[in-house]
Amino acid sequence: MSSKLVISKPKVPVAFPPPTPLRSYRVKDGDNWWSLQKQFGYRDPWDLIRYNFGTNKPAEVNWYLREYIGCKKVSADGKNYCFSKAATPGIIYLPRRNFKHATGGGGGTGVVLSAEEQKAMDKHVRSQARSALSHAKAIGALAFDVNGFLVTPNDYERVKSLIDKGHIAVAYSSDLGGDASYDAGTDTLYIGDQGLWNKDGFYALIIHEATHAAFDAQGLAIADTVSEIAAYVAQMLYYMVRRPDADAPFTGNPLEDAIFRPAWRYAKHFNDKRLKLIKNDVPPPYKDLVKMTEALLAHEVYKEQFEMSENDFGGLAGYNGIGGTFYE
Numbered sequence: 001m002s003s004k005l006v007i008s009k010p011k012v013p014v015a016f017p018p019p020t021p022l023r024s025y026r027v028k029d030g031d032n033w034w035s036l037q038k039q040f041g042y043r044d045p046w047d048l049i050r051y052n053f054g055t056n057k058p059a060e061v062n063w064y065l066r067e068y069i070g071c072k073k074v075s076a077d078g079k080n081y082c083f084s085k086a087a088t089p090g091i092i093y094l095p096r097r098n099f100k101h102a103t104g105g106g107g108g109t110g111v112v113l114s115a116e117e118q119k120a121m122d123k124h125v126r127s128q129a130r131s132a133l134s135h136a137k138a139i140g141a142l143a144f145d146v147n148g149f150l151v152t153p154n155d156y157e158r159v160k161s162l163i164d165k166g167h168i169a170v171a172y173s174s175d176l177g178g179d180a181s182y183d184a185g186t187d188t189l190y191i192g193d194q195g196l197w198n199k200d201g202f203y204a205l206i207i208h209e210a211t212h213a214a215f216d217a218q219g220l221a222i223a224d225t226v227s228e229i230a231a232y233v234a235q236m237l238y239y240m241v242r243r244p245d246a247d248a249p250f251t252g253n254p255l256e257d258a259i260f261r262p263a264w265r266y267a268k269h270f271n272d273k274r275l276k277l278i279k280n281d282v283p284p285p286y287k288d289l290v291k292m293t294e295a296l297l298a299h300e301v302y303k304e305q306f307e308m309s310e311n312d313f314g315g316l317a318g319y320n321g322i323g324g325t326f327y328e
Contacts, residue, residue, distance in 0.1 A: 018054075029084050038254065132204075137241060159213045171188055182213050203238070262285075262292045
């Protein structure tokens with residue numbers, strides 16, 4: 001059976017353990033990359049593989065599993081090493097949310113773009129961000145509040161303007177896979193590949209991160225949990241306007257979908273008001289805010305993010321304006 005194994009030593013093996021992990025994890029019988037992806041709330045099993053080994057190549061993954069994780073057990077088809085309690089040391093590492101641009105282990109796809117290729121991809125994702133922010137109907141529907149914090153279409157129009165003026169950078173990061181991230185420290189919107197998202201779902205993901213950019217532009221003193229809830233509500237509201245006959249864009253990941261479901265219901269309340277399906281004096285489903293908070297705190301990666309913000313910013317999201325300037 002082992003004769004079927006395809007193993008290739010990387011030209012330059014990555015450093016291990018990878019930098020700044022969320023925590024370590026001891027593998028056991030029955031574990032695999034897909035089960036761990038679901039267990040810890042990542043969107044793609046390759047997030048874990050790329051973070052630990054910095055490669056997309058299965059033959060190199062097998063080398064790392066043997067040399068770094070100490071795997072000896074082989075999968076039923078004989079093609080790959082697999083996890084078991086017999087692996088020594090048997091330790092892999094969990095990445096923090098939206099890891100990117102690391103060196104060595106945690107370096108993402110293992111694909112290094114030339115300066116010219118990076119520039120082309122930056123231009124491409126910048127065009128995607130502008131397209132997402134230019135959908136007049138969907139952007140016009142983004143009017144809601146979360147715990148007294150108002151979100152309006154003007155917030156997103158401001159983000160688009162700041163992108164156009166170069167005050168907010170938009171950059172491609174292959175490390176993100178089918179995800180996106182906003183960095184308030186550098187005023188940069190990082191965008192990965194569309195991956196398994198449909199176009200509207202991917203653009204809604206960009207709106208999620210644009211919500212963080214909108215709060216950053218205002219230098220808003222907002223709790224990290226409330227900021228994340230608002231971003232999810234904006235993502236769902238934008239998506240349902242662009243796809244009025246669609247259901248919520250569930251990921252199949254229980255931890256992620258536990259956030260999506262109440263966010264969808266909360267967003268639907270404001271969309272129903274917009275469509276005059278309910279009266280303006282009907283209050284939003286506040287219980288779904290509680291459910292979103294509980295789901296975020298049950299999501300290990302978000303929980304760690306919130307603990308960091310508690311230590312660094314007293315529980316606030318750490319928004320500091322764009323280039324030190326605040327936009328009202």
